[in-house]
Amino acid sequence: MTYGRQTWGRAAFGGGTRPAGARAPGGIAVPGFDTVFYWSTTLSTAPYGRAAYGGRSSSYYPTAGIAAIPDPAGAVTNLMLWWAFADAVAVTRIEADGTRVPVRDAEAVALPRSRSRRNRSSNPKARDSLSGYTAGTNTSISRITGVSVVIDDDNTVTTAVRGTATAGGGIAIGMPLDAASPLTEQYQWRVRTSALATTLGLSIDWYDRDSQLLATQTYLVSGGTATAAAAGFTTAQVSVASRPGSSVLGVVSYIATGLSAGDTLDVTARLRETTIAGPYFDGDSPYAAWMGAAGLSFSQQGVAVYVRDFEAPLDTPVRYEITSSAAPGYAATSEAVTLLAQLGQGVGVREVLMTHPGLAHTIRVWVEKEPSSISKAMEQGVFEIEGRRFPVVITGEQRGSARGSLTFVAETFDERDRLERFLDDGSPLLLRCPADWGHPPNWWLSFGDLDIQHWTHHARKQVRRLEVPFIEVERPSVATRPLAA
Structure with missing residues (x-):
């Protein structure tokens, strides 16, 4: 006979779960997890701390998010959260009766603000339409689908803009107009040509505040990039410095020269940053959001950090909320989760x-x-x-x-x-x-x-x-x- 754990019948049971039927409409999917969060601007003392899951509409877009993942084996609830361009967030546990409890050691979670990013390109991949794109000289444009431009494991672009040469010569695709910047910026995009182009790059018209054209400048990529583009989608990048005396960034065009009639230029995944801080992203990417109409506006991206709630109650549904002084009056709230008692x-x-x-x-x-x-x-x-x-x-x-x-x-x-x-x-x-x-x-x-x-x-x-x-x-x-x- 033994006198170990068997005698006491210590058997584990239970686990972590989302309550059945608890997912309310209006949730925003969390990348990589079967969970959603809710963006709200309406504070209340109602259960779960919100008068409604979605809150009222506003002009501030959800560059924040949170996912709550119960870990019954570890007796904790793991929290993944992000908030672009915020220095810190406060994490609160909202219990089923509306009680709000600050998560210990998470009253001011420091965030890597310097790693937040902003893509100043609008409609960067023609996700839904060609809105903002124009055909230049000797060019007809169309939107193509079914492409596969793999950015990373969580981000693949499947749409692009195609420019077709109507005669021998060059192709020019005008991209959606974006505001001028007083700083030097980097433009990065994915490009593919059906034949080897003589030159490949961008063309930019610079205007003064009286709408007078100051100059048209061309920014070309290397010959190696042009060669790679003829074999398939490749990354192109140029540095653009604001022209002295200009206040308006005019038409910015993708250009390719030395092509024949019927040759094509495909472009997508446009990234515009002061410094390229990482791979391409947009509002559909993990931890990012569109700052206006989905697919058509510029976007921001935060960096996820991780917190543990070592005091999460057992067998009762709770929600977690994050707030930040970066956007007073706004909050991101997880859906309800339950940490089941995995106890013997x-x-x-x-x-x-x-x-x-x-x-x-x-x-x-x-x-x-x-x-x-x-x-x-x-x-x-x-x-x-x-x-x-x-x-x-x-x-x-x-x-x-x-x-x-x-x-x-x-x-x-x-x-x-x-x-x-x-x-x-x-x-x-x-x-x-x-x-x-x-x-x-x-x-x-x-x-x-x-x-x-x-x-x-x-x-x-x-x-x-x-x-x-x-x-x-x-x-x-x-x-x-x-x-x-």
Whole structure:
């Protein structure tokens, strides 16, 4: 016979899930995950912290997002979040009854603002139409689909603009007009030609503020790029400096010369940045959004960071919200997720989770079922009045918090020492119990004197019972003192 875990019947169950039917309309898909988030501008105290999932419409576009992924094995909920051009965000857990709880150590999550990006190109890949594109001299244009320009694992462009030469010579495709920049900018695009072009690049008309043409400049790519373009889509890039005295960027055209009648020039995936900080992106890319009409406007992209909620309640749906001073009054909110209790239970014992506020750490402990009794005291003064049958009773404003005792079971000395270490500094501890116990999801307890009893069974020499009284307390904003090493 063995006296290991099998005797106690410690079997795991449960997992992490999205509540059935919880996905409301208006969600924005999170790249790489089967989840959505909601962009809102309407604050309220309604359940989940929003009067509506989508909020009211506004001119500010959702360059932020959040995904909540429960990890029942680790007893945490993992959060992936981003917000372009923000220095920090605050993360709040919104429980099913509308209670808003700041996620510990995530009240001000620093973001890599310097890595946020802005693509100043409108309609950069002709996703839905040729809006803004024009045919230059000796050119007819059309929109083509079914191409495959692989940017990276999460981003493949499938549409492009095609210019066809009506006679021998050159092709010119005017791209949608974008605002001029006083800075030197980099233009990058994917290009393909049906034959080797003599030259390949951009042509830009510069105008002054009186709409007078100052000059037309040509920016050519290398001969190696032109050769590669004749074999298939390749990356072309030029540097464009604003012309002195110009205030308007006129027609910008893709150009190719030295082609024959019927030859084609295909262009797509236009990226316009001060410095090319990474691969092509647009509003359809991960962690990005269109800053206007989808597919037709310029776009912004943030960088995802990761946070863990070590205090996520068990067996109850919650949502997570991020806000930032970069856009006051706006919020991104995850859909509801549930961290199921993947806890063991056996004859006379059940597993619960204990978390110390001074550590991003949770331990699993065993208790002898739930407390046999809990008291909630009420301060009262009882005064007997002479000549009256009934006394006068004066009570306090409200009943006190829960009080009782718990008996933990440690099967080994290591388990005993770990539990004692958590209890030693007297800090309030979070006890997360299965929902069927009926205790609050944020059950913070302050523990009193610890009584350690030896297990009498001769074959279980290391087993100890640790009995300790508790008082329910408020959630501490920070650790009461550092946990000893």
